[in-house]
Amino acid sequence: MFITFEGIDGSGKTTQIECLKDFLEQKGYNVITTREPGGTHLSERIRELLLNTDYNIDPITELFLFNASRMHLINTIIKPALKNNIIVISDRFYDSTTAYQGYGRSISLENINKCNDIIKSFGIIPDITLFLDIDIKISEERRSSMEKDRIELSNESFFEKVRAGYLCIADEEPNRIKIINANRDKQSIFEDIKKYILPLLQTSVK
Ligand code: Z5A
Numbered sequence: 001m002f003i004t005f006e007g008i009d010g011s012g013k014t015t016q017i018e019c020l021k022d023f024l025e026q027k028g029y030n031v032i033t034t035r036e037p038g039g040t041h042l043s044e045r046i047r048e049l050l051l052n053t054d055y056n057i058d059p060i061t062e063l064f065l066f067n068a069s070r071m072h073l074i075n076t077i078i079k080p081a082l083k084n085n086i087i088v089i090s091d092r093f094y095d096s097t098t099a100y101q102g103y104g105r106s107i108s109l110e111n112i113n114k115c116n117d118i119i120k121s122f123g124i125i126p127d128i129t130l131f132l133d134i135d136i137k138i139s140e141e142r143r144s145s146m147e148k149d150r151i152e153l154s155n156e157s158f159f160e161k162v163r164a165g166y167l168c169i170a171d172e173e174p175n176r177i178k179i180i181n182a183n184r185d186k187q188s189i190f191e192d193i194k195k196y197i198l199p200l201l202q203t204s205v206k
Contacts, residue, residue: 001200002082002124004093006166007132008159009152010139011182012189013091016132019190020197024087027201032081035091037069040076051149059105066097067115074124082124093126094119095169095177100151103165104158128200130193131170132182136160 003020005013017033024031037047046069049055050062057065070093081088094116102112136159143152170177180192 001087001128002078002126003087003089003197004095004126004129005089005091005132006093006095006099006129006177007134007182008136008139008163008166010143011132011134012142012186013132015186016130016189016193017089017091019186020089020193023190023194024197024201029201030084030086031089032077032086033089033091034073034077036073036093036096037066039069039073039090042076043069043073046072051151053148053150053153055150057150059101059107062105063097063101063107063112063115066101067119070094070097070119074119074122078124079122090126093129095129095131095166098169099162099165103168104154104162126176128196129173129177130196131166131177131179132189133163133166133179134182136163138183 005017007013021031021033036043037050038044046065050057050065050069078088078090097116098109098112101107102109136156139159140156167179170179178196180189182189
């Protein structure tokens with residue numbers, strides 16, 4: 001099973017992924033977690049370039065770098081793990097590209113979909129995507145003490161567009177993408193996540 005988490009920065013993805021991994025492992029499942037951009041040595045190097053504030057990266061270059069990182073992660077980690085019935089939980093996947101580079105950076109959705117279709121042609125499509133929907137102001141408060149990377153330095157209107165984009169994507173694929181109110185405490189959010197994941201476990205091998 002392939003589970004992805006999406007949401008704007010500071011929506012609590014990392015926190016909830018850790019909870020879900022522990023929960024699934026206690027139930028006896030094999031689980032690996034990964035993140036985008038990153039997750040392999042090469043993809044982590046691409047991540048460093050993408051988030052480095054020294055570079056001024058145009059939107060199309062950014063789009064290709066995210067996809068290069070993704071392809072290497074798929075071939076190196078995700079595909080082999082799924083083949084071995086390991087549950088893969090990824091912090092972000094191609095919905096991030098649609099939300100950030102498509103809706104946020106205004107690259108045409110036609111071009112975004114062309115890239116996403118190449119990725120999908122390798123058969124790696126999330127079984128479920130949990131979109132942690134958080135108010136921009138609350139996410140900013142949660143991240144106020146952290147240093148900002150190149151993308152986090154974007155203005156509030158960029159993140160408004162990204163959030164609106166996520167809501168459009170979720171509207172288009174309600175069976176796969178579940179919207180979770182992430183403005184609440186950690187435990188309440190995790191209870192909702194369990195409600196979506198538990199029914200899927202019946203089809204997964206331990
Ligand atoms: N990006 C892109 O543009 N296109 C793409 O295709 C892809 C990515 C794949 C990756 O950044 C950047 O790349 C990201 C999108 C872009 N950019 N931006 N901006 P990243 O991986 O470094 O960061 P992130 O994914 O955006 O998230 P994050 O900062 O790591 O946040 P998070 O994982 O969602 O949240 P967290 O670390 O679990 O929580 C943040 C803080 O809030 C932390 O102190 C927690 O203890 C606290 N927290 C968590 N949950 C709660 C609740 N419920 N209540 C109160 N406090 C909480």
